[in-house]
Amino acid sequence: MSLQTHPIPPIPDLTAKVAQRAFRKGNVYMQMRDVLGTFFTDDQFTDLYPADGQPAYAPWRLALVSVMQFAENLTDRQAADAVRSRIDWKYALSLELTDEGFDFSVLSEFRQRLLEHKAGERLLNTMLDQFREACLLGARGKQRTDSTYVLAQVRDLNRLELVGRTLQAALNALAEIAPDWLRTWVAPAWFTRYGQPLTEFRLPQKKTERDTLAAQMGWDGFALLEAVYFAPDVPPLLGHLSEVETLRQIWLQQYVLIEDTLRLRERKEMLPAAKLLQSPFDLDARYSYKREREWMGYKVHLTESCDEDKPHLITTVHTVNATEPDDKAVDPIHDYLQARDLLPDEHLVDMGYTSAPLLYDSQRDYGVNLFGPVWEKHTWQQASGYEIDAFTIDWENRAVTCPQGHTSAPWTMQEHRREHTITRV
Incomplete structure (x- = not known):
């Protein structure tokens, strides 16, 4: 199947007239087309197709359909039906009202081409570039990250x-x-x-x-x-x-x-869950749990902009092994945002993403202030000991007095590898 590139056609007159009459107060896909265009062009996908064969369905349309399909959580059959039946989709795709669309299997074939050529991020990157051009997205604002589960497309097996x-x-x-x-x-x-x-x-x-x-x-x-x-x-x-x-x-x-x-x-x-194969049909899927959720598959970290004066937009999609701790995703997310010139000033996360080294490194290496609660250590000493405020510290004489009146004997200072001075008492 070969690709014959064509310029983006204008919205057919009858399609535009009927859509505007049907949606007098506007529609998200019509507004998207009017303000942001189609995002994609055929030229962006020429490397996915061979030079000869039957003409392929326009990949810019398949890419845009994939975006709208994801937004509405539709199956391939439902998305293909929407292309045939919905006026707002025909408006966004520059289709005549009588256009019959395509077979639903074309969508999975398009996704497979993206996977085989490792071009999955191309869709997101293209949209981010257009959001920036429209002044809907920029660096040094606020962004937040959270993770959710991704189910493997295989059945759970005992x-x-x-x-x-x-x-x-x-x-x-x-x-x-x-x-x-x-x-x-x-x-x-x-x-x-x-x-x-x-x-x-x-x-x-x-x-x-x-x-x-x-x-x-x-x-x-x-x-x-x-x-x-x-x-x-x-x-x-x-x-x-x-x-x-x-x-x-x-x-x-x-x-x-x-x-x-x-x-x-x-x-x-048994081996730890991170190494234990769960299915012969997906060797990367792993069993994991988070709070009350148990699943077999993967984990995805989604980062979105959250500036008050702009729409909230997804900026990174980082998929990892289901058992990987959340804090391992912080640096890869910052690396991706840095490459796109989209690093935020404030990065809001939950407790799983924070640690003292990450708070420091994010500011030092990326200029990003990482905000989020930090894990509290619960140890046996904590249950029976004193809070730090109960001790009296004499910095000049290098002495610490405990609540019972005893004064510490040793006081040593050590230069840490991160250019901090650590005092041990």
Whole structure:
């Protein structure tokens, strides 16, 4: 599918007339088109398409549809229907009222092109540039950051489902690459055991039966790995299949094999959540929790401008591993904003983003004042000790007197690597 670039067409007269009559008090998408234009052009996406093939649907329209789709939380089918049926969308997209739009699958194909060419940030960066040109966004204002969960597009699996679906995925991959070898090697019982998806509905309910099945699948998985890696007649490169490598990793994480005894690992024997694979179909998704929310997937940090005299606009979208602490995102967010010349003067965050080093480093390295509550340390000393105000400090004589009248003996001063002087008493 090739791209034939065209200039942005004007809004058709009939579309403009009907839209303005239908929305006498205005409409957000019509106002967006009138004030900010279309944001995108075909020329911005030429690198995503080959030189030959059938003409592609205009990527500037697909990009703008993606923005409006996200704003309204629509599915691909709903977004494609909106292009066909909604006057305000036709106005923003310069479409005739009779335009039939496109098949909903075109949207996912467009997103896949963005992913393959690592061009996902292109849409946000283009919009930020236009917001700046319109004086709706600028540096040295106020911005705030918070995180939320991103669900992986895979089903949550219990441990029995995880090992079963992992083994099935490896068998399916081998069946595509080396069906003859697999047919001669696999035991007949495997076709019954792994011929259908191993969902909780099909799994036994009694603990003893589940333990027996877990051990059986464990032995089957190890037997498959041994055959793939060491069988004399194995076709080359089977051991390099990603599904086989995933099987190997999940078996190491889930099973303990001691001599002739095989069992699932106990919870205390498991890897930390940051390293534990949760699905054979998304190797980067992780289990995490925040406050009352539990999820399997990722975490996204959203930063928005919050100046009182301007609209609130998203300035960064920073997606990370679900288990990564929030404070690890502060420097990458500041780096991105600095590259776009959008660093704020005040950056408002919650407690997860703050620490003494970050408060200092943000001001020193970026000129950003990081505002947010700081974690309070709750220790056993804190429960039975005194507050700092209860001590009398004599700076001239280098002495500290406690509430019981005792005076400290040692007083040492040390230069810290961040050019601070630390006094130890």
